[in-house]
Amino acid sequence: MDKKAVVYINQFFGQIGGEEAADHPPEIQEGAVGAAQALAAGFEGKISHTVICGDNFMSSNQEEAVSRILEMLEDIDFDIFFAGPAFQAGRYGNACGAVGKAVKEEFEVPVISSMNEENPGVDIFKKDIYIFPGGRSGAKMQEDAGKMARFGNKILKEEGPFPADEEGFFKRGIRHQYFRPDEKPAAERAVEMLLKKMKGEEYTSELPIPEVDRVEIAPAIKDLSQVKVALVSSGGIVPIDNPDRIQSASATRWGKYSISGMDRLDNRSSQGFKTIHAGYDPAAADDDPNRVVPVDALRKYESEGRIGELHDYFYVTVGTGTTVGEAARMGREIAQDLKDAGVQAVILTST
Amino acid sequence: MANLVPVAKTTGANRIVPTISIPYPLGDPKTPEEEQWKLRYSRVGDALDALETEIEDQKVFQVS
Numbered sequence: 001m002d003k004k005a006v007v008y009i010n011q012f013f014g015q016i017g018g019e020e021a022a023d024h025p026p027e028i029q030e031g032a033v034g035a036a037q038a039l040a041a042g043f044e045g046k047i048s049h050t051v052i053c054g055d056n057f058m059s060s061n062q063e064e065a066v067s068r069i070l071e072m073l074e075d076i077d078f079d080i081f082f083a084g085p086a087f088q089a090g091r092y093g094n095a096c097g098a099v100g101k102a103v104k105e106e107f108e109v110p111v112i113s114s115m116n117e118e119n120p121g122v123d124i125f126k127k128d129i130y131i132f133p134g135g136r137s138g139a140k141m142q143e144d145a146g147k148m149a150r151f152g153n154k155i156l157k158e159e160g161p162f163p164a165d166e167e168g169f170f171k172r173g174i175r176h177q178y179f180r181p182d183e184k185p186a187a188e189r190a191v192e193m194l195l196k197k198m199k200g201e202e203y204t205s206e207l208p209i210p211e212v213d214r215v216e217i218a219p220a221i222k223d224l225s226q227v228k229v230a231l232v233s234s235g236g237i238v239p240i241d242n243p244d245r246i247q248s249a250s251a252t253r254w255g256k257y258s259i260s261g262m263d264r265l266d267n268r269s270s271q272g273f274k275t276i277h278a279g280y281d282p283a284a285a286d287d288d289p290n291r292v293v294p295v296d297a298l299r300k301y302e303s304e305g306r307i308g309e310l311h312d313y314f315y316v317t318v319g320t321g322t323t324v325g326e327a328a329r330m331g332r333e334i335a336q337d338l339k340d341a342g343v344q345a346v347i348l349t350s351t
Numbered sequence: 352m353a354n355l356v357p358v359a360k361t362t363g364a365n366r367i368v369p370t371i372s373i374p375y376p377l378g379d380p381k382t383p384e385e386e387q388w389k390l391r392y393s394r395v396g397d398a399l400d401a402l403e404t405e406i407e408d409q410k411v412f413q414v415s
Contacts, residue, residue, distance in 0.1 A: 215363040220405040229399075235376075284375035290391065291378035297388075297395040306399060347398050348364070350353045351373050 003045035003156050007036040008083040008099050010092045014052030024054030026065050028072045038141050039082050042149030055091040066102045080152050085114035085144035088136045093121025101128040110155050114144040126170040173325050221345055230311035230343040234319030235292040235351040236277030248278035254317035254330045264296035265289040279320030280351050311343050366401040367411045
C-alpha cells in the first residue's frame with residue numbers, strides 16, 4: 001500500500017527517557033522510532049516520521065506543544081496519523097487526544113489511537129478521533145498497536161461508514177447516512193421491531209437512547225422578587241434575519257438576543273422574531289413568538305414585583321435532531337453566560 | 352416548561368411544568384387573544400411557583 005503515516009508517541013516510548021525526560025520538547029524524527037515500530041509491524045503502508053514529546057511538556061504547555069507539532073508536520077505528506085497506544089497513562093492519553101484532534105482538524109486525515117477505558121483521554125477525545133480500547137500497560141503493546149494498524153489499513157482502503165459496534169472503537173456518537181445492503185425501508189424495520197416487542201422477543205433498536213444523566217436538583221429560590229430571571233428555549237425563536245445562522249435541525253449553535261426595553265417579542269410580520277425550528281409548524285410561533293418565549297408574561301411579573309428583573313437577553317437554539325452531546329455542550333456554554341450575568345433562575349421552554 | 356413531559360423526564364429536567372402543545376406551548380391560536388394571555392400568564396406563574404418549591408425528586412407540577 002502506497003500510503004504514509006506519522007506516529008505520535010511520548011518520551012518514554014520514543015526512547016528518550018523516563019520521568020526525568022518528561023519535559024522534553026516536541027521533536028520529529030524520520031522513520032518509525034521506538035514504539036512506533038510496533039505499529040510498523042502491522043501497518044501496510046510506510047511510517048515516514050515519528051513525533052515525540054515529553055508528557056509534562058505537553059501537559060504544561062499544551063497549546064504551544066500542539067502548535068509546534070502542527071508546524072513540524074506542515075511540509076510532510078501523510079495520509080493517516082497514529083497516536084499512542086497510551087494504555088492507562090493519563091497524561092499520555094490526553095496528549096494523544098489533543099495532538100490527534102488538532103492534526104485531524106488541520107490536515108483532515110484519519111487519526112487513530114488506543115487507550116485503556118479508564119484513561120481520562122477516552123471521554124475527552126472519543127468524539128474527535130478513533131480510540132480503540134486498550135490494555136493497562138505497555139505489556140499490551142503488540143496487541144493494541146496491532147488493532148490500530150489493522151483499522152488504519154482498512155480505513156485507507158475501504159469506503160465507510162465504519163460502525164463503532166463492528167470495528168470496536170469507542171462510540172463517537174456520529175450518525176452516518178448509508179444504504180443498507182438489504183434495502184429494507186425504515187417502516188418495515190419499525191413494524192418488525194414493534195411485532196417483536198409485542199411478542200416479548202428480543203430486538204435491537206436503531207436509535208439507542210443514551211443513559212439518563214441525572215441532574216442535581218437545585219435548591220428552591222426563597223424570594224424571586226430579589227432575583228434576575230432569564231428565558232432559555234429550544235424553540236428556535238430568533239430575530240427574523242437569524243444573525244447567528246442557527247441551524248433549523250441538528251443544531252450546533254445557539255444565540256442570545258436582547259429584549260432590553262421590549263414589553264413583548266414582536267412577530268415576524270412586524271420584522272421582529274420568528275422561528276427557524278424545522279421540527280414543528282412555525283405558523284403559531286411566527287404569528288406570536290411569545291407563545292414560545294413568554295417575554296410578555298415575564299414583563300408583567302416583573303412590573304408586579306413577582307420577580308426582581310427579567311434578564312436583558314433570552315437564549316435559544318433548535319432542539320430537533322440535536323445530539324445529546326451538542327445539546328450538553330451548548331447547555332454548559334449558556335449556563336456559564338447566565339452565571340456571568342448574575343442570573344439566578346431560568347425558565348426553559350421547549351417545543 | 353414542556354409539552355412532551357416524558358421527554359423532559361428522560362432528559363433529566365427536575366422541575367417540569369406542562370405546556371399545551373408543541374407548536375404553541377403557551378397560547379392556542381384558535382382561542383381568543385385574551386384567553387391565550389390568561390393561559391400564558393398563569394402557566395408562567397406556575398413555573399415561577401415551581402422555582403420557589405423545594406423538591407426531593409423530579410416533579411411534574413400541577414397547573415392551575
